[in-house]
Amino acid sequence: MKRALRSGNGGTWGVPGGNQDPEDGGDLSRTAFREAAEEMQPVPEVAVRGHFLTRRGKRGQKHFTLFVCTVTEAQRGEWAPRLDTHEHTEWRWFPAGDVAAAAAAPDSWVHPVVRLAFTENRADLDGLLAGGGV
Numbered sequence: 005m006k007r008a009l010r011s012g013n014g015g016t017w018g019v020p021g022g023n024q025d026p027e028d029g030g031d032l033s034r035t036a037f038r039e040a041a042e043e044m045q046p047v048p049e050v051a052v053r054g055h056f057l058t059r060r061g062k063r064g065q066k067h068f069t070l071f072v073c074t075v076t077e078a079q080r081g082e083w084a085p086r087l088d089t090h091e092h093t094e095w096r097w098f099p100a101g102d103v104a105a106a107a108a109a110p111d112s113w114v115h116p117v118v119r120l121a122f123t124e125n126r127a128d129l130d131g132l133l134a135g136g137g138v
Contacts, residue, residue, distance in 0.1 A: 005044065005092040007115065017098070018115025019070065020044060032069050043092065044085035050075050054132045058120045070121045072132040100133050 007014050022039040024032065033052060040047050050073040060066040085095055107114045107122035114122070122129060 005095045016115040043088050048079045056125045056128045
């Protein structure tokens with residue numbers, strides 16, 4: 005999803021995100037799906053392939069867990085999110101290889117959290133992406 009210009013990191017492409025709430029019961033995947041629903045409507049039932057931790061901040065104090073899921077062609081064709089336009093202006097699907105290449109570029113269009121995920125966790129990410137359908 006493309007961040008609105010008025011938001012932090014405006015104009016970059018990223019993923020839904022936010023903070024864990026007490027209602028999530030400490031379950032990070034529940035947090036991820038709740039945040040996705042808040043930002044673009046409930047997502048279809050997808051298979052979670054795995055996840056990994058990315059850290060940001062001056063001292064690495066900000067922790068972000070990113071989930072990698074399998075989304076079938078049929079799911080992509082049937083699902084049309086309704087964005088929270090205060091946060092995002094548009095959405096689209098990107099091949100993982102395109103995101104990886106963009107994340108490595110100095111003038112990247114990729115949101116910093118996603119950029120870190122693709123650069124700092126490259127070996128883990130490559131393993132999760134193996135087999136396609138992501």
